Amino acid sequence: MGVKLLLENDHIEGIRYYDTYRKHGGYRAAEKALKMAPADIVEEVKKSGLRGRGGAGFPTGMKWSFLAKPEGVPRHLVCNADESEPGTFKDRYLMEFHPHLFIEGLLVSSFALGSNHTYIYIRGEYAWIVDILEQAIAEAKNNGWLGKNILGTGFDCEIYVHRGAGAYICGEETALIESLEGKRGNPRMKPPFPAIQGVWMRPTVVNNVETLAAVVPIINMGGEEYAKIGVGKSTGTKLLSVCGNLNKPGVYEIDMTISVEEFIYSDEYCGGIPKGKRLKACIPGGSSVPIIPANLLLKTAKGETRIMNYESLSDGGFVSGSMMGSGGFIVLDEDQCVVRHTMSLARFYNHESCGQCSPCREGTGWMYKILKNIEYGKGKISDIDLLWDIQRKIEGNTICPLGDAAAWPVAAAIRHFRDEFEWHVLNPDESQKRNYGLAHYADPIHVPASA
């Protein structure tokens, strides 16, 4: 059994309501934190080594310490609950079943950052969760955890839930800020970063739901204790939302010390692949991160066992590794077609591009059209190189990371599954009737003896 922090009380019925949550130790962290100096809370979070759980994995404590604190200008904490990455649904679980843990994390973080008006920007499709959160906020307010002069500390805090309208791009922090301000959700040019000029040009911190919830155990157990869980720079626990060809898809909390193989095959977690099928490929961190074949997923290119944490998953860079990302673990078995899979991702990014900067606006649609041709047996061999060239010209040349997110899956699919693309092009009729199958993608990779 791994350590559980966020989902520790998951089995308790009614944990989403205030009374039950409070009875099981809820709002202890808030009590403790409100007696601390805000700077000490930031220090604890720094010590904990907590990394942003939204995808980029930026150290949260460091992000908090960047927040500008000019005299007389209000600061804001904004929670990014616009969880729209295909394959990621961990924040939804947290907000739906543990709203008070989340509100408590928000309260502690707001106190640490000095935000009197804190916003939750929630994905529009999560309509029913808005009600859950608003109920939880009302309960917290009735019990004196929100509002004016909380616990007599003189600290005021209001939390507002703001619903998005269904755009993936509004999960990018500056687009989220624009949307929150009531404008079109186009990412802003950086600098200035939100820590200097964010919502209404005031200093702002934007954090993921899981990141803010993780502040609660950090305060309860202390930053140093929290940092002892996990390995290296991957401290604490991480929620993973697992889907695809697995016996037990769902949301799991791991402590980042177990191997990928154990995670997929053990009964405690995903429970293996249905019908005894073999593993073909996996996207370990949500649709934007590179897809890797089975042989590179279970072992790194150096022949080491791959562990479910930030460092190990990205071992080998994009050449032979991937990323932890937002924790959307998607598993593909031997019956899945990588070309079709890449096509549907390309379609998604084409649809979700905001259209502000040229490489992403034009390039994503172009990639989708080419992939559609290849998938439906109308492709040419030269199309594969063309795809590679398009993704190369999008990556790194756009305003926001959506361009990179659109380019990486295509790049990784071509890098690792080129033969499958070629097979599609060379066998236009056969590819419409059957899949390429597992081929050699699970074969052990020859590891050169290291010096």
Place this chain on the structure above:
Amino acid sequence: MSDQKFKVTVDNITIEVPAGTTILNAARMIGGDVTPPAMCYYSKLKDSGGKCRTCLVEVSKGSEKDPRPMPKLMASCRTTVMDGMEVKNITSEKVLDARKGVVEFLLLNHPLDCPVCDQAGECDLQNLSYEHGSESTRYEFKRRTFEKEDIGPYISLHMTRCIMCFRCVYTADQLTERREHGILERGDHAQISTMLNKSLDHDFIGNVIDVCPVGALTDKTFRFKNRVWFTKPMDAHRDCGNPKCNGKVRLWMRGEEVFRVTARKDQWGEVEEFICNECRFEKKETKDWVIEGPSVINRSSVIAQGHYVGTKASPVLIDKVVGQQPKYLMNIHDVSDVNRPDVDLSKIEGPAHSDDFKSLNKG
């Protein structure tokens, strides 16, 4: 703070600029071809820039204090210089490669209907493609089209030509009291539009024509009247009743006939001062204007090839910073009979006609 000077090096040419200057503006102070092209940035419009990605440059040294290079190519129009910064534009293979990619992306869905486009000859995209594009496209799909929209009696909107620079949106936002138009939809089907087919009517809305880098917004009163390179640019002014307009314009004439009125543009293709609709659309008689004389055209563009009186070539620095002569896809003078350097268009009376060039040829 304001009189602090920063040293910045663009393509091995060092210049001192005030703190807060962007890389693009620093490069413009040097001038010539080390200046990155800009399709969306417009110095007169606040918040513009950063979108088209044609002005990407490589920052090979961040500053004197922090000499690390920047990991990605930077949009020079939105990146301010630091003291000791070193920037590579035409000396960087990476930049030229990325820029070629951006031009390809911009032309992907562009109809390339230059032969029937009123903007041809003074089109930023045309200039950009001559300089940085490839001779053919790798795009094999149907180009994007839009439903035609009528936005009033003065301005014609061709959404298919639009490259989404947002300049017109900023113009409408910043020059007019109420928002006239904006962007509808998202991604590759985003379009500029007035809500529900409203027409654009405001004293200064005509300026969207001048700021448009392509032929998406053109002058309806000049529509299909003439090719711009057959008209002569003349500086002129009048006493304009509008307090915000100073009446200083450029007339595009043929003989004694005024074909078109635009604002005066500087060497970067930006208007010097915005003009009102009355000057632009209503005053098309020579008697309405006090003509000052032929305009100086000093930007590197297709129209600058037209050899008017006072045409100034922009400095060419590429051989100095790269050490070799650039390769052109085509030299217009080799293929065109009507654009001969020895024929001065300003001196031809009346409309320029191919006969003028032929007779000169014989003579």
